[in-house]
Amino acid sequence: GAGVSQSPRYKVAKRGQDVALRCDPISGHVSLFWYQQALGQGPEFLTYFQNEAQLDKSGLPSDRFFAERPEGSVSTLKIQRTQQEDSAVYLCASSSTTGLTYEQYFGPGTRLTVT
Amino acid sequence: SQQGEEDPQALSIQEGENATMNCSYKTSINNLQWYRQNSGRGLVHLILIRSNEREKHSGRLRVTLDTSKKSSSLLITASRAADTASYFCATAPNSGYSTLTFGKGTMLLVSP
Numbered sequence: 001g002a003g004v005s006q007s008p009r010y011k012v013a014k015r016g017q018d019v020a021l022r023c024d025p026i027s028g029h030v031s032l033f034w035y036q037q038a039l040g041q042g043p044e045f046l047t048y049f050q051n052e053a054q055l056d057k058s059g060l061p062s063d064r065f066f067a068e069r070p071e072g073s074v075s076t077l078k079i080q081r082t083q084q085e086d087s088a089v090y091l092c093a094s095s096s097t098t099g100l101t102y103e104q105y106f107g108p109g110t111r112l113t114v115t
Numbered sequence: 116s117q118q119g120e121e122d123p124q125a126l127s128i129q130e131g132e133n134a135t136m137n138c139s140y141k142t143s144i145n146n147l148q149w150y151r152q153n154s155g156r157g158l159v160h161l162i163l164i165r166s167n168e169r170e171k172h173s174g175r176l177r178v179t180l181d182t183s184k185k186s187s188s189l190l191i192t193a194s195r196a197a198d199t200a201s202y203f204c205a206t207a208p209n210s211g212y213s214t215l216t217f218g219k220g221t222m223l224l225v226s227p
Contacts, residue, residue, distance in 0.1 A: 004157070033214065042203050042217030043158070056212050091157060095213065101146050103160040104215060 002026070004107035006092050012113045013082045021077045021110045025094030032075050033104060034067055035091040043091055049075060050098055082114045121204060121221040129226055134191045136221040138204030139184075145207045147180055148215065149189050152201045161189075161202075166209075194225045 005024045013019050025032050031050055035043035036059075045059040051072035060067070064083075069075040079086055089111050093104040122137045140147070146165045150158040164171045164180045164187070171178045177190040191198055201222045205215040 031213065035215075035217075040219075042205075042219050043215075045214045045216065048212050048214055050212075056214065059214075093158075099213065101163065101165060101207070102213065103148060103163055104213075105160070106150075106158040108157040 004092055004094055004105050006090075006107040006110050008110060009108060010111050010113075012115060015083060015114055016081050018078065018080045019082055019112065021079075021090050021112070023075045023077070023092030023107060025073065025075070025092070026096070026105055027073075029094035029096050029105075031095040031098055031104075032069055033093040033095075034075070034077050035093065036061075037089040037091055037109070039088070046077070046090075079112075082112075084114050087112055087114045121202070121218045123221060124219070125222045125224070127224045127226065128194055130194060130196055132194055132225075134194050134198070134223055134225070136189045136202050136223070138187045138189070138218050140187075140204070140206050140216075140218070141185065142206075143209050144182075145209050147178075147187050148205045148207070149176075149178060149187075150203045150205060150217075152203065152220070153199075158203070191223075194223075196225050196227050199223060199225045 007022045034046040037043040047067045048056040049069040064080045066078045089109040091109045093106045095104045148163045149161040152158050162173045164178050175192045180187045201220045203217050203220045205217045
């Protein structure tokens with residue numbers, strides 16, 4: 001079936017604007033993760049959902065970042081009042097289980113550039 | 116924060132040669148995974164090795180894990196130009212949620 005999809009693929013925002021990034025996980029996947037990848041770095045964890053419940057948001061860098069998954073499928077990552085340091089690729093991943101020993105399937109990412 | 120470091124940061128080889136990348140991490144883990152990221156594409160899972168395993172093979176990939184040294188290595192044999200990518204190790208914790216902690220990656224360039 002289809003993999004994880006993300007939209008938009010590219011987003012340019014002026015500093016101070018709000019942005020919303022969408023993730024469509026693989027159908028039926030229980031777990032959904034958001035990661036932030038700065039240029040030349042590995043992805044860093046932002047937040048984790050199990051179905052519609054946000055169980056871990058310890059990686060969100062500030063209260064300007066907000067994520068939701070209201071029906072346990074599609075998720076949206078919202079960044080308010082964007083700053084230049086928010087420029088990065090935002091990756092969404094899903095997994096079929098909540099277990100520890102299962103791979104995550106990643107989407108292509110949304111590249112956010114804040115000018 | 117990053118869990119650990121990959122070594123080397125960049126590696127350039129010829130087609131047909133073997134490529135070895137190393138990864139070190141800091142905390143105890145449930146498993147360690149290797150991912151590949153091509154330019155403009157998302158991360159693709161390559162292989163997962165559990166903390167009670169020492170070696171695992173998948174096609175041209177060989178992964179080792181030494182939990183006493185908190186290190187892992189990824190060997191790609193008979194490399195191809197299509198193997199050109201960044202390679203990341205990622206660790207899953209011993210408890211809680213399966214949040215992955217990634218290293219900074221090794222950029223591999225395979226020349227024809």
